[in-house]
Amino acid sequence: MSDHYTRVLSRPEFIALMAALMALNALAIDVMLPALPYMGEALGVSSENERQFVISAYMIGMGVAQLAFGPLTDRFGRRGPLLAGMGIYIVAALTAIFAPSFGALIALRVIQGMGAASVRVISTAVIRDRYEGRAMAEVMSLVFMVFMAIPIIAPGIGQVILLIGDWHNIFIFMGLLASAFWLWTFIRLPETLPVAERRPLSFKSVYDGFVIVCTNRVAFSYGLAGTFLFGALFGFISSSQQIYVDIYGLGVYFPVAFAAMAGLMGVSSFTNSKIVRRFGMRRLSHGAMLTFTGFSAIWVAFALTGFLPLWLFFSLLAIIMFSFGWSASNMNSLSMEPLGAVAGTAAAVFGFIQTVGGALIGGYIGQLFNGTTIPVAAGYLSMGILALLCIxxxxxxxxxxVGDYRTHSDDAAAAAVSAH
Known part of the structure; x- marks a missing residue:
């Protein structure tokens, strides 16, 4: 990376900016949770499960659009597509204030998610532009730690906004915050993809990029494992309001319980950033996945017996969520490591698979909610097993x-860029 880049954006500010951009996605999901009943009531939706579409519509829009932003950012660089996508996010959020029906709100959430796709893809690509190997895993962990601050406070923010106004103000808040991040990005983030390393935007080039990504066994398998992990997480997020409020009767304390779980994931990511250089991404993520799956099995067993008081549920979920923090950041780094030459396309492919796949899996798990935690527990167990199989x-x-990151597909990626 150039001296100009290093001088303009220090490592702490770089991590803070990447975390802030990624946090826009968490905000757009988690700040909605306390408002779902009010949105449903205002727009004539009585089914609790149907209200979950406010979450899943955003996820699907974000997932699909990532396939476009990947090739675009490999062709035109990082800054332009990122700023354009954030602009779409802002306009959709502010327009949602005037949504006349639940269908219109869902459509705007899809558009908002499409704009957010730029943040998901390009933030990952920018990190890969600057770092590689265990250094990248360390930065990813720190970004994920700061990113997790949003789920800690977002439901509480949503609850406070609802105390002083109605659900429309949540969209105003999202639009204004995203505008501030857009300005920060515009002023401070330089271009990280040199012109010489850009790929042409032709059908063959885009196709070749997707082939390179999808034929790398290590990268694709870890990316698919992440899909199953996020599917389990989205299933819990979709049902969390019903679990904490309807099953355990926490009422207005629901954001506190939700924040505690997110906080554990943040602590997990911070811990990972301190030890990943010593122990490596594979050892940490593999151990965490075994823990994730094992304690999910214990959760299923207790849920089936009907003995699952709040303290036990919370204890099991805490261990599982801590394990998720170690697994997610390391496996994300492992999926990107061999594909630096096509980082934008790689981030798009994995982002699409993880977002759309995770949203569909999580949405299905959420729709199975039956007044118990059994569907979510079974979702965690089955997704953990599938992730382990991918590993x-x-x-x-x-x-x-320990692994060898230099693979045949990585050589192919470098050759493809050189050829162009």
């Missing part, structure tokens, strides 16, 4: 290895 495919049946 075994990536590592040829071996766990806790």
């Amino acid at each position: 075994l495919v990536a590592e040829k049946g071996k766990l806790f290895g």
Whole structure:
């Protein structure tokens, strides 16, 4: 990276900016949770499960649009597509204030998610532009830690906004905050993709980029494992208001319980950033996935017996969420590591798979809510097993290895860029 880049944006500010951009996605999801009943009442939606579409519509819009932003950012650089996408996010959020029906609100949430796709793809690509290997995993963990501050406070912010106004003000808040981040990005973030390393925006180039990503066994398997993890998480998020309020009767204390879980994930990510250089991404993520799956099985067993008081539910979920923090950031880094030459396309492919796949899986789990935690617990267990199977495919049946990041697909990616 150039001296200009290093001088303009220090490492702490770089991490803070990337975390702020990624946090826009968490904000657009979690700040909505306390308002779902009020939105449904105002727009004539009585079904609690149907109200969850406010969440899943955003996720689907974000997931699909990532496939476009990946090739665009590899062709035109990082800054332009990022600023354009954030602009779409802002306009959609502010327009949602005037949504005349639930259908119109869902459509605007899809558009807002499409704008947010730029943040999801390009933030990851920018991090990969600047860092690689365990250094990238360290930065990813720190970004994820700051990013998790939003789920800690977002439901509480939503609750406070509802105390002083109606649900429309939540969209005003999102639009204004995103505008501030847009200005920060415009002023402080320089271009990180040199012109010489950009890929042409032709069908063949885009197709070749997708082939490079999808044929890298290690990268694609870890990306798919992340999909299953996020599917489990989105299933819990979709049902969290019903679990904490309807099952355990926490009422207005629901944001506090939600924040505690998000806080544990933040602590987990911070811990990971301190030890990943010593122990490596594979060892930490593999151990965390075994813990995630094992305690999910214990949760299922207790849920099926009917003995799951709040203290036990909370204790099991705390261990699972802590494990998620170690797994997610490391596996995200492992999926991106071999594909630096096509970082934008790689971020788009994995972002699409994880967002759309996670939203569909999580939405399905959420729709299964039946007044108990059994559907969510079973979702965590089944997704943990599938993620472990993906890891075994990536590592040829071996766990806790060190790994060799330089793969045939990485050579192909570099050759493809050189050819153009």
